[in-house]
Amino acid sequence: MSAAITTRALTKKFGDHTAVDALDLRVPRGVVYGFLGPNGSGKSTTMKMLLGLTRPTSGEIEVLGEPLTExxxxRLLPSIGSMIESPPGYGHLTGAENMRIVADMLGLTSRQVDRALATVRLTDHRHKLVRTYSLGMKQRLGIAMALARDPSLLILDEPTNGLDPxxxxxxxxxxxxxxxxxxxxxxxxHLLDEIDKMADVLGILSAGRMIFQGTRDELFRHSTPDLVIETPDPxxxxxxxxxxxxxxxxxxxxxxxxxxxARIVHRLAVxxxxxxxxxxVRHTLEDVFMDLTGRGGLL
Ligand SMILES: Nc1ncnc2c1ncn2[C@@H]1O[C@H](COP(=O)(O)OP(=O)(O)OP(=O)(O)O)[C@@H](O)[C@H]1O
Ligand SMILES: [Mg+2]
Known part of the structure; x- marks a missing residue:
C-alpha cells in the first residue's frame, strides 16, 4: 500500500530564502509521524504545502495515494483533518458553537461532532466560551475540529506547544x-521530548533540509556514544x-x-x-537531536 504522504524534492522559496529544501518525506500509513525541527526550520511551510495552502516552488506531493493537484x-481534503500554527476557534463563541460552524461547512452530523468532542474530552465544557478555555482545551478543540470529519490523515502543527507536562x-x-x-x-x-514517546517514525528538519528520517532506534544507531573514564587523576x-x-x-x-x-585507553595506560x-555512555535522544540541529550536522 502507498504511504499516506510522499514528497519528492519538495521545495519552497520565499524570494532568495529557501524555507524548504528538496524534501523527500515519507509518512507511512497508520503511524504517528513526528515532524521535528527548531523554530524556522520549515515545518509549518511543509505542512501548508501538504494541505495545498501554499504552493510549492518545485517538487511533488502525493497524499493518500494521489498526486496533490488543484x-x-x-477530493482529498475531506479525508484530511488539520490544525496549522495555532488552535482555531472564535473566543466569543462556545466550543459547541465553534464545532457547529465547522460541521455546517463540511456537512457533518451532530453525531460526528459529539463524538469528536468526546474523543478530546470536551463534552462537559462544550457550552463554555472558548476564551475561557485553557490553552490545552483550545488545542483539544482544534483537534476535535480536525477530527469531526473522520479523517484518515491528521496533520497537526505543534498541538503540544505551550502545554504543561x-x-x-x-x-x-x-x-x-x-x-x-x-x-x-x-x-x-520543535521539542523532541514532546513527541518522542508518541512517534513511531521521526522526520527531523534543520534549515529546511531533512537531516534524518526513520525510527527512534535508527536515530540512536547513528549516534556515537561518549566515553567516560573514571580516574582519580583526571x-x-x-x-x-x-x-x-x-x-x-x-x-x-x-x-x-x-x-x-581502544586507542584512548591504550594511550592512558601507557x-x-x-x-x-x-x-x-549513550546520548539521550534530546542530545542527538541537539547535535543534529544545533550544529547543523548531517547524518
Ligand atoms: N509567508 C512567508 N514569507 C516569507 N518567509 C516565510 C513565510 N513563511 C515562512 N517563511 C520563512 O520560512 C522559514 C520557515 O518557516 P516555518 O514557519 O515553516 O518554520 P517552522 O519550522 O514552522 O518554525 P516554528 O517552529 O517557529 O513554527 C522561516 O525562515 C520563515 O521566516
Ligand atoms: Mg511553525
Whole structure:
C-alpha cells in the first residue's frame, strides 16, 4: 500500500530564502509521524504545502495515494483533518458553537461532532466560551475540529506547544489512540521530548533540509556514544593530550567509537594514568537531536 504522504524534492522559496529544501518525506500509513525541527526550520511551510495552502516552488506531493493537484485537492481534503500554527476557534463563541460552524461547512452530523468532542474530552465544557478555555482545551478543540470529519490523515502543527507536562501527556495519549484506530497522524514540534514517546517514525528538519528520517532506534544507531573514564587523576589523563572534559571522578570524551575507545585507553595506560572504570555512555535522544540541529550536522 502507498504511504499516506510522499514528497519528492519538495521545495519552497520565499524570494532568495529557501524555507524548504528538496524534501523527500515519507509518512507511512497508520503511524504517528513526528515532524521535528527548531523554530524556522520549515515545518509549518511543509505542512501548508501538504494541505495545498501554499504552493510549492518545485517538487511533488502525493497524499493518500494521489498526486496533490488543484483538482485532486478538493477530493482529498475531506479525508484530511488539520490544525496549522495555532488552535482555531472564535473566543466569543462556545466550543459547541465553534464545532457547529465547522460541521455546517463540511456537512457533518451532530453525531460526528459529539463524538469528536468526546474523543478530546470536551463534552462537559462544550457550552463554555472558548476564551475561557485553557490553552490545552483550545488545542483539544482544534483537534476535535480536525477530527469531526473522520479523517484518515491528521496533520497537526505543534498541538503540544505551550502545554504543561500533563497537557502534553493528554495529547500524546489521544494521538497514539487515534493511530491505533488506523488514522495516520503527522505531528510537528520543535521539542523532541514532546513527541518522542508518541512517534513511531521521526522526520527531523534543520534549515529546511531533512537531516534524518526513520525510527527512534535508527536515530540512536547513528549516534556515537561518549566515553567516560573514571580516574582519580583526571589532570594526568588530560595531560596525555586527549580532548576531554573533566567530570566528577574522571573525564568524558564525546563521540568515541570502539576503535577510538581502544586507542584512548591504550594511550592512558601507557602514560600510567590509573583507570578505575571505562564506560561508553549513550546520548539521550534530546542530545542527538541537539547535535543534529544545533550544529547543523548531517547524518
Ligand atoms: N509567508 C512567508 N514569507 C516569507 N518567509 C516565510 C513565510 N513563511 C515562512 N517563511 C520563512 O520560512 C522559514 C520557515 O518557516 P516555518 O514557519 O515553516 O518554520 P517552522 O519550522 O514552522 O518554525 P516554528 O517552529 O517557529 O513554527 C522561516 O525562515 C520563515 O521566516
Ligand atoms: Mg511553525
Amino acid at each position: 483538482r485532486s485537492r478538493a 500533563s497537557g502534553i501527556e493528554e495529547i500524546r495519549t489521544l494521538l497514539v489512540h487515534l493511530a491505533a484506530q488506523g488514522i495516520t497522524v503527522m505531528v510537528s514540534s 589532570a594526568a589523563a588530560l595531560a596525555t593530550g586527549v580532548t576531554a572534559t573533566p567530570v566528577r571522578g574522571g573525564i568524558r570524551i564525546s563521540g568515541v567509537d570502539r576503535d577510538g575507545t 602514560a600510567g594514568v590509573p583507570i578505575h572504570e571505562v564506560r561508553r
